[in-house]
Amino acid sequence: MVTGGSRGIGAAIADAFRELGDEVVALSSADVDLADPDAIERVVGSAADTLGGIDVLVNNAGLVELGSVDLPYAQWQALWRRTFAVNVFGAADMSYCVARHMISRGVRGRIVNVGSRGAFRGEPAMPAYGASKAALHSMGQSLAVALAPHGIAVASVAPGFVGTDRVADMVTDEVLAQSPFGRVAKPEEVAAAVVYLASSEAEWASGAVLDLNGASYLRT
Numbered sequence: 363m364v365t366g367g368s369r370g371i372g373a374a375i376a377d378a379f380r381e382l383g384d385e386v387v388a389l390s391s392a393d394v395d396l397a398d399p400d401a402i403e404r405v406v407g408s409a410a411d412t413l414g415g416i417d418v419l420v421n422n423a424g425l426v427e428l429g430s431v432d433l434p435y436a437q438w439q440a441l442w443r444r445t446f447a448v449n450v451f452g453a454a455d456m457s458y459c460v461a462r463h464m465i466s467r468g469v470r471g472r473i474v475n476v477g478s479r480g481a482f483r484g485e486p487a488m489p490a491y492g493a494s495k496a497a498l499h500s501m502g503q504s505l506a507v508a509l510a511p512h513g514i515a516v517a518s519v520a521p522g523f524v525g526t527d528r529v530a531d532m533v534t535d536e537v538l539a540q541s542p543f544g545r546v547a548k549p550e551e552v553a554a555a556v557v558y559l560a561s562s563e564a565e566w567a568s569g570a571v572l573d574l575n576g577a578s579y580l581r582t
C-alpha cells in the first residue's frame with residue numbers, strides 16, 4: 363500500500379513493486395485525505411479485505427507548501443496545522459491501522475516512510491515541512507522498536523531533491539550544484555531504496571533513516 367502513489371516518487375515506488383509482481387494499492391488524495399482519520403481506517407480496512415492482507419505500507423504522500431515567517435500569523439498557523447495533519451498525523455494513522463492488521467494476521471510486514479533531507483539540512487522557506495519530516499523520521503524510529511517484537515520492520519528514506527514534475531521549476535543550477543554529482547535524484551532511485559527497505563532481507567535496517575541525497579548533505 364503506497365500513499366501518494368498517483369504521481370512523482372509514489373508512482374515510481376508503486377511501479378517498482380508491480381515490476382516484482384506485487385499487488386499494489388496506490389492511493390491518491392482522491393482515494394483518501396490523509397488528514398481524515400476515519401477515511402484512513404476505512405481505506406486500510408477495505409484494502410486489507412480486498413488484498414487478503416497488507417505486507418508493506420509506504421508512507422510517501424506529503425504536503426509541500428512554501429511559507430515562512432513572512433506570512434501573516436493566521437496563515438502561518440494554518441500552514442503548520444495543515445502540514446502536520448497530512449505529513450505526520452496522516453502517516454501515524456496509516457501506520458497504526460496497517461500495523462494492527464499486520465499484527466492480527468501475523469504478518470512480518472514492513473513500513474517505509476519517505477522523509478526528507480530537509481529534516482537535517484533545514485527548510486528556511488518551509489519550516490513546517492522540515493519539522494514534519496523530522497517528526498516522521500522520529501516516528502519511524504520509535505515504531506521500529508515498538509513493532510520489532512511482532513517481526514515488523516520500520517525504516518525511512520531521506521531524499522534530497524528528486525526530479526518530479528512538482529519540483530521541475532525549482533531545479534536551478536544552484537540546486538544541481540548542491541550535489542557533487544551535479545544532478546538531482548531520479549524517482550526510480552528512491553523507489554529502489556524503498557523496495558530494499560520493504561524486503562525480507564532488510565529486517566536489520568529497521569530503525570534506519572537512509573540518506574538519498576547524492577552527497578549533497580552529510581550529517582554526523
Ligand SMILES: NC(=O)c1ccc[n+]([C@@H]2O[C@H](COP(=O)([O-])OP(=O)(O)OC[C@H]3O[C@@H](n4cnc5c(N)ncnc54)[C@H](OP(=O)(O)O)[C@@H]3O)[C@@H](O)[C@H]2O)c1
Pocket residue numbers: 365366367368369370371372389390391392394395396397422423424425426448476477478479520521522523524525526527528529
Ligand atoms: N520531490 C522531491 O524533491 C522530494 C524530496 C524529498 C522528499 N520528498 C518527499 O517525497 C514524497 C513524494 O514527493 P513528490 O515530489 O513525488 O510529490 P508529489 O508529486 O507532489 O506527489 C504528492 C503525492 O501526495 C499525495 N497527497 C498530497 N496531499 C495528500 C492528502 N492530503 N491526502 C492523500 N494524499 C495526498 C498526492 O495525491 P494527488 O495526486 O491526489 O494530489 C500525490 O500522490 C513527499 O512526502 C515529499 O515530501 C520529495
